[in-house]
Amino acid sequence: MGNTIVVKSALALLLSVSMVMPTSSAGLQPGWRFAPPPGITITQSKPRHALAMQANMAVHPMYLRQVVQYPTHESSGTLVVDTGAHFLYFVLGDGRALRYGIGVAKSGFEWRGTHRVSRKAEWPGWTPPAEMLKRRPDLPRHMEGGPDNPLGARALYLGSTLYRIHGTTEPWSIGQNVSSGCIRMTNADVIDLYGRVKLNSKVVVL
Numbered sequence: 001m002g003n004t005i006v007v008k009s010a011l012a013l014l015l016s017v018s019m020v021m022p023t024s025s026a027g028l029q030p031g032w033r034f035a036p037p038p039g040i041t042i043t044q045s046k047p048r049h050a051l052a053m054q055a056n057m058a059v060h061p062m063y064l065r066q067v068v069q070y071p072t073h074e075s076s077g078t079l080v081v082d083t084g085a086h087f088l089y090f091v092l093g094d095g096r097a098l099r100y101g102i103g104v105a106k107s108g109f110e111w112r113g114t115h116r117v118s119r120k121a122e123w124p125g126w127t128p129p130a131e132m133l134k135r136r137p138d139l140p141r142h143m144e145g146g147p148d149n150p151l152g153a154r155a156l157y158l159g160s161t162l163y164r165i166h167g168t169t170e171p172w173s174i175g176q177n178v179s180s181g182c183i184r185m186t187n188a189d190v191i192d193l194y195g196r197v198k199l200n201s202k203v204v205v206l
Helices: 002-020 050-056 129-135 185-198
Strands: 068-071 079-082 087-095 094-101 111-124 155-160 164-166 177-179 202-205
Touching: 050 079, 087 185, 094 185, 155 185
Parallel strands: 079 202
Antiparallel strands: 068 094, 079 087, 087 094, 111 155, 111 202, 155 164
């Protein structure tokens, strides 16, 4: 009786394997045991834009979003941008803040000041200012918003200035001095911040 059960189990296993094994090796990729499902094309090429690659781009752990102790006289909802430390603080109150890692202005483009969030935009378009076009005549005159746009997924506009807090297609630049004055965040972080910040919120850039 026991042997009969074992034999039946072995036959059932062989039958199930024969049903899923491909009848030919056509379409198999190196190291693959099964062919991909019908209609699925396997490619070895890189993602077509940097946003698709973001999940694979490492940001140093110190720049990951986290709640920290942050004693300040600023009221809750204020943004404090510490350009020297490459951190942006969203003040929560009670001596705490939500801290984000940022990329800031490169040498010669630094600035300080206090402004208000005058506009918020999802997947913003980008029109390089005249000064930037003089330095980089190869840049487009305008670029519609989207995954390939340098402003990333969200933007917070600061008063009447040309500066913004925005996402980036270069998440590896967080923690560096890389921009022409704008504050860069990963797309995941700027989406998170965008949902918290209200229009007319105070922004202090140190």
